[in-house]
Amino acid sequence: MKKYVTYFSFFIIIITLTSCEFPQKPATGPEDQIYVFADSLEFEQIKPELSSTLEKIIYTPQPEKLFILNRVNIENLEKYKKKKNLIFAAPLNSNNETSKFIKAVIDTNLKAKIIQDTSVIITKYNLWARDQLVTVLTAQTMGELIKKIKDQQESLIYAYQKISDKRLYQNLYNxxxxxxxxxxxxxxxxxxxxxxxxxxxxxxxxxxxxxxxxxxxxxxxxxxxxxxxxxxxxxxxxxxxxxxxxxxxxxxxxxxxxxxxxxxxxxxxxxxxxxxxxxxxxxxxxxxxxxxxxxxxxxxxxxxxxxxxxxxxxxxxxxxxxxxxxxxxxxxxxxxxxxxxxxxxxxxxxxxxxxxxxxxxxx
CATH class of the missing domain: 3.40.1000.10 (Mog1/PsbP, alpha/beta/alpha sandwich)
Structure with missing residues (x-):
């Protein structure tokens, strides 16, 4: 069963820093681009599962990807934080900057829940921009993280497709x-x-x-x-x-x-x-x-x-x-x-x- 944690009380630090920006401006960037904050080596480990989930090929009849993944460094958060589709991905037992960021912004109770229940995915809508979807993919180990992505394929693609449809709906209907x-x-x-x-x-x-x-x-x-x-x-x-x-x-x-x-x-x-x-x-x-x-x-x-x-x-x-x-x-x-x-x-x-x-x- 899919389990999404959609409240973001544990993002108190981020929300405090951005609260002065409300009312929010619309999220920016191409509709089919997903920006993934991840360590370069760890991204190569999760990329096969993440790609098979979100970069599904559709034929029109030319092959086109449903979404396109772009890895970015967490140091560039300020540059990319208002894009439409964001993912933060790292295991908790890692010591890279993305993992440190994730551990810094989730509280102790949620961290324990993630370790206990390997199906939990964290999502937040409208975090830094209107009609934005931010997903945190994390688990105790890299192996558990890869398994989580594989097990939650349908949930992930559904979430990004639905928010994309919502944005397009708002652009089309006038x-x-x-x-x-x-x-x-x-x-x-x-x-x-x-x-x-x-x-x-x-x-x-x-x-x-x-x-x-x-x-x-x-x-x-x-x-x-x-x-x-x-x-x-x-x-x-x-x-x-x-x-x-x-x-x-x-x-x-x-x-x-x-x-x-x-x-x-x-x-x-x-x-x-x-x-x-x-x-x-x-x-x-x-x-x-x-x-x-x-x-x-x-x-x-x-x-x-x-x-x-x-x-x-x-x-x-x-x-x-x-x-x-x-x-x-x-x-x-x-x-x-x-x-x-x-x-x-x-x-x-x-x-x-x-x-x-x-x-x-x-x-």
Whole structure:
């Protein structure tokens, strides 16, 4: 079981030194960079496990790392302390400067807890900057520290992905660039909304077949597509990987076609992954992979959320794709993922939000 210590009363020294800086400024630096404060020799020992955890390769179809680790010396703390993603890593029985720092800022009770319970990971949000995540990885010995990183892989990657999504969400969602009239139309006609940024347009709306496609930068070298498809009077029987692949291929063959109508989008065989997640309190199957044309020649990454809504008896599929052959696509597909997470049914909207959207429709 994962065990995170998320309170930082033991960081009294640091908090006292930085308390004058509130209200905090946003954390800085690239979204995919994690700065690791560690001794150079010790970093080489923990790097294999830390890299396999946080530098996972995603294929877009080019191989890209989910995060990139950068080792820095503790002497450079002042330079890097306001970066978005930080890790302090050292065993307690070491005598290097990083270990001394960790032992100086954690109290005796917590130190005893870390020694007693080898699964404990220390985290702190907003320590030196807003929307920052700081993690302390320590154990009594190097062997125990390496084992801890290995055992807590899912917890570590989840924490850094979620804070990254939160930051991206805040950057993407701006009421000044929100097309509330389109969102309100979807709400009134179909009973759901998704955030529609100013530079997205409705590419296809097929009410008879419960399909909506919004698109950004059509016919450019950096396209982004999102479609929403739903099946009325559905059942949980639809919620399996084979059905999801079949439904997605059916939708893309029908709607994602080349201008000459000879080619259409299908799911590529390579790098297709699935996972079970909780999305707004619902059991959801998350699928990720690559799309390609049936006649080859084009391709890119996609992310897909499929879930069953008990209240409406609908199966929903929300799918985001990227076509950007000249660019790295890790950040672009994350934008699609975060936009998909804005999806809400009418029943999930609070009264104020509902009235705000309906007012936009009247305008």
């Amino acid at each position: 009421s000044h660039y929100e097309q509330k009239n389109i969102e309100a139309k979807f709400l009134k006609k179909y009973g759901w909304i998704i955030y529609v940024q100013a530079d997205f347009q409705v590419a296809k709306e097929d009410s008879a077949n419960n399909f909506v496609w919004i698109r950004r930068s059509p016919n450019s070298d950096m396209e982004r597509w999102i479609f929403i498809h739903w099946i009325d009077n559905a059942s949980l029987d639809y919620l399996n990987v084979d059905s999801i692949k079949a439904i997605r291929d059916e939708m893309t063959e029908k709607y994602y076609r080349t201008t000459d109508d000879k080619g259409y989008v299908v799911i590529a065989k390579d790098y297709f992954t699935t996972s079970e997640i909780n999305f707004n309190g619902r059991y959801t199957i998350l699928t990720q992979g690559l799309w390609e044309l049936n006649i080859k020649g084009m391709g890119g990454p996609f992310v897909n959320y499929t879930f069953y809504d008990e209240k409406s008896k609908r199966l929903y599929m929300i799918d985001g794709s990227v076509f950007a052959p000249k660019y790295f696509k890790r950040n672009l597909i994350q934008q699609m993922d975060v936009t998909i997470q804005s999806f809400l049914t009418k029943g999930e909207l609070n009264k104020d939000r509902l009235e705000d959207l309906l007012d936009a429709l009247d305008d």
